[in-house]
Amino acid sequence: MKLVKILLCSFVLLMIGCGEKENPSFTKEDLVLIPEPQSIEINNGSFRVNTETKLIIPGDSIKPLTNILNDLFEKSAGFQMAVSNESAEDNFIQLKKNTELAEEAYELSVATNQVLLEASSRLGFVYGLETIRQLLPKEIESASKISEIDWLIPNVEISDAPQYSYRGNMLDVSRHFFGKDYIKKHIDRMAFLKLNTLHFHLVDDQGWRIEIKKYPKLTEVGGFRVDQEDTHWNARTENEPEDEATYGGFYTQEDIKEIVAYAREKGIRIIPEIEMPAHVMSAIAAYPWLSCTGEPIAVPSGGVWPITSIYCAGKESTFEFLEDVLTEVMELFPGEYIHVGGDEATKTNWESCPDCQRRIREEGLADEHELQSYFMKRIEKFLNKNGRTLIGWDEILEGGLPEEATVMSWRGFEGGWEASKQGHDVIMTPTSHLYFDYFQGSPDHEPVAFNAFTPLNRVYEFRPVLDSMTAEQKNHVLGGQANLWSEYVPNEEHSEYMLFPRLAALAEVVWTPENKLHWQDFSVRIQKMMERFDIMGINYARSAYAIQPDSEINLETGEVTIELKAEFPDVEIRYGMNDSELSANSNIYKEPIKINSNSHLKAAVFKNGEIMGPILDKDFQFHKAVAKPVTYKYSYNDNYKGGEEKGLVDVLRGSKYFKDGRWQGWINNPAIITINLEEPTEINEVVVGSLEEQGTGIYFPQKIKVEVSKDGKTFEKAGEITREFQNNTSAKIENFRIGFDTQNNIELVRVTVEPLEHNPKGGGSWLFLDEIQVK
Known part of the structure; x- marks a missing residue:
C-alpha cells in the first residue's frame, strides 16, 4: 500500500509539472x-x-x-x-x-x-x-x-475602450514624398497601437501629391521641384519656373483608393488635407491664374517665409477650381472630415489685389482677416452640402469660425480652448507636446530636426483637456494628434525614427484612462516594447537612453562638477574617464563626478551588459585662459549670452542646439574678444569653438585673427586663418585652431572673429562662439 501511495503521488506531481509546462x-x-x-x-x-x-x-x-x-x-x-x-x-x-x-x-x-x-x-x-x-x-x-x-x-x-474618439497621426508627404508601400506599413503600425486616424497632408508649397484628373498640371508641374537636397531646408535658394524639376512624386487616384481600402481593414480612417488659402505655391506654379498677380512661379525646394503667394480670394475662378478639386477628393475619401488647412496665410497680396478688395467691399467685410473667414465659410458650405465636415488649423478662428468647423489647435492649447467655448469640436495637437519634427534628444546624437524639443516623457505628459475647461467644453475635445512635418525628414527610415517610440506614448495617453497613466510604469513597458519593435524592423529612436549631462564650474576653484542622468528613470549608467574603455565593467555612476584637469568622459546606459543608447563622449579642456577676465568690443546678443562675461573661458562646451544657453551670438558685428591672462604667460595656440546651422542663418566665421600684447597697450598679430563658405545640411561644431610661434610673457590675447560676409540667402549672418582656449 505504501508503494502504491508513493507511485500515486509521483504520478500526480508529474501531471502537475506537465500541466505547468503545457x-x-x-x-x-x-x-x-x-x-x-x-x-x-x-x-x-x-x-x-x-x-x-x-x-x-x-x-x-x-x-x-x-x-x-x-x-x-x-x-x-x-x-x-x-x-x-x-x-x-x-x-x-x-x-x-x-x-x-x-x-x-x-x-x-x-x-x-x-x-x-x-x-x-x-x-x-x-x-x-x-x-x-x-x-x-x-x-x-x-x-x-x-x-x-x-x-x-x-x-x-x-x-x-478608448478615452478619446480621435487618436491621430499626421504625415506630411508634401515636403518629402513617401511611397504607397510605406504609407501602408505605417497604417499597420498605427493599428498596432490602436490609433484610428491618419491625417494625410497631401498639399503644401513644396509639392502637390494627389492626382486631380480635371487639373493634370497639379501633379505634372506641382508634384516636382528642383533638387536641392544637398542644402539645408531653410538655406535653399529660390527656383525659376523654367528650372528643371526632378525631385517629387504623387499618388494616382488608384493609389489613393488602395490606401483608403487598406486603412479601412485596419480600423484607420484617413482625413485628406487640401491646403488653402496658403501653402499652395505648388498649385500656383501649375496654374498661375490662381494667385492675385497671375505671375509664373516655381515650386520652391525649401522653406518659404512669409507665405505671400496664396490663392486669390476675389476671383470666382479660384472657388470653381477648389470645388472641382474637392469634388474629386471627396470621391476618393469617403470619411466625414476634409481638412482644408487655413494656417499661416500672409495677406499682403490681398491688400493690393483689386479683386480681393472688391470682394471685401461687396461682402461688407471689415478687413483681410474677415476675407479669410469668408473664404473658409464658403468652402465649408460646399463641404456641408456634400455631407462633409471641415477641419482647419486654429488660424480659422481669426475673423470668425465657419459654423460647423472642427478646429485643430496647434499653436498651444488656447485655440482649442476658445473653439470649445464657442461650441466647436476640437482636436488638440500642440507644438509643445505633439510636434514630432522636433528633436527628441540632444542634437549631438540626433539627425537633423526643427530646433525645438519633444522628448518621449513630454509626449506622455500630454492631456487633451484642460482643467480650466467647463464640462461642456471638455465634451467638445475629440482627442489628440501627433504631427510629423517632413521638412527635415527626407526618407522613410528617418520618418520611422521621428515617429517611434513617441507615437506609442501618444497612443497610450489618448486611449488609457488618465488615472492609469504613470510615466514610471510606461517607461518599463516601452523599453520591453522596443524589443518587439526590433523584430518588426522599426527604426525607432533610442534617445530616451541618451545621457543628459549637467555640468557647472566653480570659477573660484576651477573645479567642474558633472551630473549624469537619462530620460528613462532608474537605469544603469556606467562611465569611463580618459583612456579607460567604456564597457559593462566600467564604473557605475552613483554621484556627481568632479574634475579639475583635462579629462575625457564617456558614459552610456547599460542593460544586461549591453549599451542601450547613444554614448556620451565629451572633452573637458582646462587651458591657460580658464576663468580669466574677458572684455568685449561688441557685446553678444541679449538672446544668446552663453555664460556671459566668462562664458568663453569656462571649460563647459555648447551642444549642437544653439539655444542650449552655452553659445554667445553676434549679428552685424564681428566678435572682438580680449582675454587678460593676469600674468606673463607662454602661449603658441588659440582654439576658437564655433557653431554652424545654415538653416537658421548661423555660419562659421570667414576669418579669425589672434593678436597678443606683453604690456597691455601694444598688440601684434600672432596668427590668422581664413576659410571659404561651404554648404552644410546640418548643425556642426568646429574648433578652429590658430597656431603660431611660441610667444613669451604674454598678458593679453585679442581674438577677432569675422562673420560670413555674404549670406547665400541674403541678410545678415549670425556668428556663434563657445570657448576660446589659450594654449
Whole structure:
C-alpha cells in the first residue's frame, strides 16, 4: 500500500509539472501592452495556439480581420489558423458580436482551452485582435519562421475602450514624398497601437501629391521641384519656373483608393488635407491664374517665409477650381472630415489685389482677416452640402469660425480652448507636446530636426483637456494628434525614427484612462516594447537612453562638477574617464563626478551588459585662459549670452542646439574678444569653438585673427586663418585652431572673429562662439 501511495503521488506531481509546462502562468511584468487597457485581470495558465487552433467568426464580413493574426502566424510559425463560422468545443479563438458594447470597445477572455473576443463593431474586433497580438510572444512579428517556441497567450480578462474618439497621426508627404508601400506599413503600425486616424497632408508649397484628373498640371508641374537636397531646408535658394524639376512624386487616384481600402481593414480612417488659402505655391506654379498677380512661379525646394503667394480670394475662378478639386477628393475619401488647412496665410497680396478688395467691399467685410473667414465659410458650405465636415488649423478662428468647423489647435492649447467655448469640436495637437519634427534628444546624437524639443516623457505628459475647461467644453475635445512635418525628414527610415517610440506614448495617453497613466510604469513597458519593435524592423529612436549631462564650474576653484542622468528613470549608467574603455565593467555612476584637469568622459546606459543608447563622449579642456577676465568690443546678443562675461573661458562646451544657453551670438558685428591672462604667460595656440546651422542663418566665421600684447597697450598679430563658405545640411561644431610661434610673457590675447560676409540667402549672418582656449 505504501508503494502504491508513493507511485500515486509521483504520478500526480508529474501531471502537475506537465500541466505547468503545457500551460505556464504569467505575471503583470510579463505583459507588455501599449496602450494599457482600461482594466485587466491575470489568471493562472495560458492558451496555446497551434496548427489545430481555429478562428471562429460571426460572419464572412469579419473574415478579412482574421489576417491581423494569420498573416503573422504564416510568416513566423509557418501555419495559419483555420477560419470558420461554426462553433468548436475547445482550442479556438472566437470573435463574437456583443451589441451592448460601445463601438470601439472590446472584451477579451483568455482561458486554457479557448479565447473569446467580444465587440459590437469591426473597430472593436480590430483593437481586440491587436491586443491578442501584443499578448503573444514578440517573435510573432518575425518575417521568417521561428522554431522551438510556444505561441502562448496569457490567461487574462480584459475590458477595454478608448478615452478619446480621435487618436491621430499626421504625415506630411508634401515636403518629402513617401511611397504607397510605406504609407501602408505605417497604417499597420498605427493599428498596432490602436490609433484610428491618419491625417494625410497631401498639399503644401513644396509639392502637390494627389492626382486631380480635371487639373493634370497639379501633379505634372506641382508634384516636382528642383533638387536641392544637398542644402539645408531653410538655406535653399529660390527656383525659376523654367528650372528643371526632378525631385517629387504623387499618388494616382488608384493609389489613393488602395490606401483608403487598406486603412479601412485596419480600423484607420484617413482625413485628406487640401491646403488653402496658403501653402499652395505648388498649385500656383501649375496654374498661375490662381494667385492675385497671375505671375509664373516655381515650386520652391525649401522653406518659404512669409507665405505671400496664396490663392486669390476675389476671383470666382479660384472657388470653381477648389470645388472641382474637392469634388474629386471627396470621391476618393469617403470619411466625414476634409481638412482644408487655413494656417499661416500672409495677406499682403490681398491688400493690393483689386479683386480681393472688391470682394471685401461687396461682402461688407471689415478687413483681410474677415476675407479669410469668408473664404473658409464658403468652402465649408460646399463641404456641408456634400455631407462633409471641415477641419482647419486654429488660424480659422481669426475673423470668425465657419459654423460647423472642427478646429485643430496647434499653436498651444488656447485655440482649442476658445473653439470649445464657442461650441466647436476640437482636436488638440500642440507644438509643445505633439510636434514630432522636433528633436527628441540632444542634437549631438540626433539627425537633423526643427530646433525645438519633444522628448518621449513630454509626449506622455500630454492631456487633451484642460482643467480650466467647463464640462461642456471638455465634451467638445475629440482627442489628440501627433504631427510629423517632413521638412527635415527626407526618407522613410528617418520618418520611422521621428515617429517611434513617441507615437506609442501618444497612443497610450489618448486611449488609457488618465488615472492609469504613470510615466514610471510606461517607461518599463516601452523599453520591453522596443524589443518587439526590433523584430518588426522599426527604426525607432533610442534617445530616451541618451545621457543628459549637467555640468557647472566653480570659477573660484576651477573645479567642474558633472551630473549624469537619462530620460528613462532608474537605469544603469556606467562611465569611463580618459583612456579607460567604456564597457559593462566600467564604473557605475552613483554621484556627481568632479574634475579639475583635462579629462575625457564617456558614459552610456547599460542593460544586461549591453549599451542601450547613444554614448556620451565629451572633452573637458582646462587651458591657460580658464576663468580669466574677458572684455568685449561688441557685446553678444541679449538672446544668446552663453555664460556671459566668462562664458568663453569656462571649460563647459555648447551642444549642437544653439539655444542650449552655452553659445554667445553676434549679428552685424564681428566678435572682438580680449582675454587678460593676469600674468606673463607662454602661449603658441588659440582654439576658437564655433557653431554652424545654415538653416537658421548661423555660419562659421570667414576669418579669425589672434593678436597678443606683453604690456597691455601694444598688440601684434600672432596668427590668422581664413576659410571659404561651404554648404552644410546640418548643425556642426568646429574648433578652429590658430597656431603660431611660441610667444613669451604674454598678458593679453585679442581674438577677432569675422562673420560670413555674404549670406547665400541674403541678410545678415549670425556668428556663434563657445570657448576660446589659450594654449
